[in-house]
Amino acid sequence: MRFPKLFERLATLAPLPPEEWAKAEAVAKEQSLAKRELFLRPGDAADRFAVVLQGVFRGVRVSPRGGESIKAFRAEGELIGAYAEMLQRRPSMTAIEALEPSRVLVFHARDFQTLEQGHVCWERLARRVAEQHFLLKERREQEFLELSAEERLVNFWDEHPHLKGRIPQRDVAAYLGITEVGLSRIMSRRRKRSG
Amino acid sequence: MRFPKLFERLATLAPLPPEEWAKAEAVAKEQSLAKRELFLRPGDAADRFAVVLQGVFRGVRVSPRGGESIKAFRAEGELIGAYAEMLQRRPSMTAIEALEPSRVLVFHARDFQTLEQGHVCWERLARRVAEQHFLLKERREQEFLELSAEERLVNFWDEHPHLKGRIPQRDVAAYLGITEVGLSRIMSRRRKRSG
DNA sequence: CCCGCGCCTTAACCCAGGTCAAGCCAGCAC
C-alpha cells in the first residue's frame, strides 16, 4: 500500500476494503505540478480528479464577463477536480491551479467507474463525497446570505488556518466575493479597531 | 401504485425497480398542511423528509442574530427536509413552511434506511439526490460570487417561473440575500428602464 | 547594483443596497 494515510482518511468516510484500495492505487498515477501549473484548464474534459498529496490548489471560475472568482482552495488530503462539470458530463469551466509546487494522485473517471462496477464500496464513497461537498456549499451559501464580507473573512481563517501564509490575499478576496482593495480595507479597519 | 408520476420522476434519477417503489409507498404517509403550517420547525429532529405532492414550501434559516434567510423554495415533485442537518444527525436549524395549503408524502429516515439495506437502488438514488443538491448549491454560490442582486433576481425568475404569484416578495428578497426594501427598489428601477 | 514585476495598501470618489420611517392599499374582522 503506497498511501496508507490516504486509505485511512477515505475509510472514515465509508467502509473500504484494503483490497479495493489496492485496485485503486494500481490505476492511480502520481503527478507533480510546479507553482502556477494547471491541473485542469477551462475547456478541458472533466474526466479526471485527484487527491492532493502535497501542496495547495485554487479552483478558479472564469466568468463569461472575464471576472475570476474562486470556488475553493484545496490542500493535502482533499480532492481537486471540476466536480460539478463531471457530474453533468460537461467540459470544465474551472481552472485548477497549483499555488505551490505540488503532488497529486490522479484518477480517471473511467477507471473509477470500473472500480464502482467491481464493488459497492465505491458507490458509497462517492455518495459520501457528494454529501460532504453539499455541506461545504451549503455552509458557504449561508455565509453569503447572513454575513458581511468582514464576518466571512474571520470565518474563513477560522475554518482554514492551515492555509495561512500559503495563498495570496487577492485570492482570499476572490473567494469571499470582494476585491483585493476591499479586503485590504477591511483588514486595516480591523487592525485599527483591535490594536 | 399510488404515485406513478412520482415513480417515473425518481426513476429518471436512478434505475428503480417498481417492486422497490411499492415498498416505499407502503411506508410513506401522506400529510396535509395548511398555509403557514410548518413541516419542520427549528429544534426538531431531522429524521424525516418528504416529496411535495401539491403546494409550495420555503426553507427558512433563522440565524442566531434573529435574521431570517431563505435557503430554498420547493414545489410539486421536489424534496423538503433539513437535508444538511440530517446528514450530520443534528437537530434542524431550519423551518420548513407551507406557503399554500399543501400535501406531501412523508418518509422517515429509519424507514428509508431499511429500504437502503434491502436494495442498492436506494443508495444510488440517495447519491444522485446528494449530487443534484450539490449542483443547486454550487449554482447559487456562483451567483453570489459573480452577480448583483438585480442579476440574481432575473436569474431567479428565469429558473423558477412556476413560482410566479405563489410566493411573497419579501421571501424572494430573503432568498436573494437582500431586504424587502432593496428588492422593491430594484423592481421599480427595472420598470422605469424597460417600460 | 538597478530595474521591473507582483503583491499589497491608500486615497478619492461613486453607487447599490441597508436602515428607518411614513404611507398605501387590499383583505378581513367586527
Next chain:
DNA sequence: GTGCTGGCTTGACCTGGGTTAAGGCGCGGG
C-alpha cells in the same frame, strides 16, 4: 361601514465595498 393587519412602496439618509489610480515594498534577473 370602521378599523386593523400584512404586504408592498417610497423617500431621506448612511455605509460597505467597487473603481480608478497612485504609490510602496520585496524579490528575482540582468
